[in-house]
Amino acid sequence: MLRIDEICLNGLNWSDVLQFYTHTLNLLNINLLTIANQMPKESYEVTKCFHFAAKCFFKEPDGSVAFKKSMKNVIHHLAKLEVFGFTNKTESFVQANYNLFGGTRTHNYILEFLRTFNEQTSVALINVFHFSPYWRTPFSRFRTQTDKFTLESGEEINVPFMNGRDLMKYMESNVYQMVGVYMAMGRLIYFIMVPKPGFNLDDVYERFFATDGSMEKMFDLFIGSVESDVTLKMPKLRMHFEHDLIEKMRKFGAGDELFGKDGALFGKNLFSTEGAQEGQPSMSINHFGQVEEKFLTPNNRPFMITYNDVVNTIKYSIKNPSRIVNVVRPFYFFVIDKDTHATYLCGRVTNPFSRE
Template sequence: MAAHGHGSLLSKLQRMMKATLLLCLLVSMLHPPIHSLTDELKATDPQEPHPHEGDPLESCQRIVPSNTDFAFQFYRQVTTQEPDKNVFFSPVSISTAFALLALGSRGTSKAQVLQGLAFNLTNTQEEEIHDGFHHLLLLLNRPDSQVQLNMGNTLFMDKHLKPLKTFLKDIKKLYKGKVVSSNFQNSTEAKKEINDHINNKTHGNINQILQDLSPNALLVIVNYIYFKAYWENPFNIKGTHKDYFHVNAKTSVEVKMMTRDGFYKTYSDRKLSCEVVQIPYKGDIVALFILPNEGKIKQLEDALTKDIVSTWEKSLQRRRMEVYLPKLSISGIYDLKKMFMNLGVTDVFSDPADLSGITGKPDVKVSKATHKALLKIHENGTEAAAVTSTDFLPHSVPPVIKFNRPFLLWIVDQYTQSILFMGKVVNPTEK
């Protein structure tokens, strides 16, 4: 009886034009000083020993320039579609999930995905790309007591879909991937299982990435990144005050403005009419805040390339500044199918899709791809902790930089030179 039911279900699946693959990406990022970081680190998965295979950093460097190019391409897509909206996403998360998709793709489908991720396939071999992501994941998930950064991939697969053994082995080895067998015939149950998994991996910060699940979905890929860190020099809570943020010429909103007088690495880019301030976290991660002059934000966005980033890196100089930064909580949710189709990645989302590297059969396509990201910025720490890290300052009035109009921000892992998160704050009060 059971065998007969199983057979008819399979034939029903085979009759479908294309089963749908739902690709779901998300990220969560925050740093609330609620409980001790060490407790959380003890609770996370134990680290696997790193295999000794070549130099991980060298392997990473082969993919980081393309990842950076992709980050700017994606940023432009988002800002063109929603020019006056807050932006926040994790380029490294999106790149990793789509590289994993490429691992299961074949032919044109594969080539389009990798080219969409800004890889030049004449210069870079596919093997080098996957090897680069493998080492990038190892280095980003480094067990550093100062920063909590966990990134990984989970595949939820209908229990009647039989993945190829080589694919399973590769996603585990290269992408820290985990495969979960789910009952997609019961879409409510499957949706709950996926949402619960994401909620758990992002420590309760993103709980409803999937609003609905197509009845013919058979496979969901989830990439998550969770980041929590503390400023190297916290802002003193006593200094936080009400102030105005000028969204545009007509609109101002009231914000809680943090302030700190201290030494920062800064650079004034005359050519691009903007100020760059680097604020370090504890550990090897920094936030770059970029304040364009009035009316110059579009000019800056159009000019952004990886060469400009390296110019800024080289030009930053440590000087005393009084920095004003709004406390904020912003999020972004993006339809990646639309974004990637604009970047020329069309096959995997349509009937010519060849994802036979996953199941051995070319009858699967991607029906949906979603990315959700969340950012919270605040003083990071108790009043006592904030007071202990005051810089020794001479008695003079320092120059002031006030982030009280739209600005850009990037969070960069300095060890691998990877942009973990990228955003634009147009209105810090917009939910």
């Protein structure tokens, strides 16, 4: 019998999931919620996993396991969706209103639904219902290198699946779109990059939110949880070995305030100070302390980013009304130009909400 954590670590496919829940149901042979409610407190994680199973599966009279109707609806609709973008929406709408809009359309029950999941179950849920309809090859959320994956059509393509720490080094091709998968309480599980442009945002709304009320609540909740928290579609970014950061950033509008020396905007413990050098602000990004990252902006001007620049870019973004900061917790944040919708990678924050 495969445990849920083994499924997540070793890769996931339909047979793995069905094997896990078939064995679970056949072994217990009683209502899973009843078992879950009787679990001791030290079995909290197992209890949550059973809650998930009871929501998604039921036992047929012949003893076999089947998906509930609501889950079949989810699978049917997600099978038609590969990727989704914000090409037809303004940046300000996405930043300020998209999560709120998604929550409203799903009656604000998304978190209520997701609170029943532990992390392992959340990963399994996303893998099963979001990818399995069109990925034949199972994958692990810990994969951090580009590998060959097989589509249901039989075509093999190179697709990177990775966590946030390793994402940007693979953003070499504009045929990929980055999607951040969020689960309980807005916590980021991992980033993925998926091929082909897919549907725009209007198509997503029409497909998933224009319901006649006949579907079960769980369908709306699940769709909302998947669609209401995703990252912006990134422009093409390429690594370049280019210096003179300040001069190049001045060329596209960065003022003196971007390069100020007092970096303590939100308190010195907001970011990790590991890797800080003498004379640098106390707020520093350890990921950029040893290695300088070089990217190409949407206007084809290469510039270099260090952990010191990350701090100052936040400062500049707050002072300059034409830009905002999008924190994709807990890994990367971006500066988005409101006029051109250009998106600039600024760095990786290690613990953006810590105020200890």
